[in-house]
Amino acid sequence: MTLLTRTCKEVAALLIAREDRHLGLADRLALRFHLKICDTCPRFERQLLTIRQAMKQWRNYSNPE
């Protein structure tokens, strides 16, 4: 693993971890680069962002009822 290179598996682990803890600078940079060149990881990222957004709306009771 060079400084900024991560596999999709490593990136997936970072994306999940990001929901609950603060990532270090090197990891954040590596994520940003990987997400630019990868076709599949951005989909996984959008799935997690969807859940993040949905939970936010749900806990603020602003979801449609």
Place this chain on the structure above:
Amino acid sequence: MTSFEQQIVDLHDYLLKFARLQLRNEAWAEDAVSEVIVAALAKPQAFENRSQLKTWLVGILKHKVVDALRHHSREISGLESGEDDNTDPLEWIAFKADGHFLESPADWGNPEQEMNSKQFFMVLETCATQLPQTQGRLFLMREWLELSCDEICVELNLTPTNLYVQLHRARLRLRECLELNWYARTKIA
């Protein structure tokens, strides 16, 4: 009954839904909601509309729920045996030897696109309900009570590593449940 009392009683089921989801124990949930109602009746206040009253009651409920979690912390932090093993949650997703996804994750589109769908949120709630007990409690502590990981660890005497594993499992389960019960279905329909 005054209209204030009636309004509070009418919201009983609404409050119980959240208490159940968070506490995962019928008796604890009912106790917490009863305490909310007693506390609310003791301090009647004027609200312009039902949604303000709801917000006020949910605020009280969150405090009662945190008290209950604290009170039962021993029972809660003992992770149920048989609830998943100790594998890395990421093992649930298949990767090739070189670290690529074996199957590309499904395209869920824009994260905002389902946010006006009542049905989507019904599926989300069902999926959250189906999380295993411990994972569900911890996930809701993060996402509904909005506690930090540090706070949860202190309240339940968990190590951060243990908490993260449980939360990551919960997130991956929720993702899988939404994929199966929402995205895969809406694509077929």
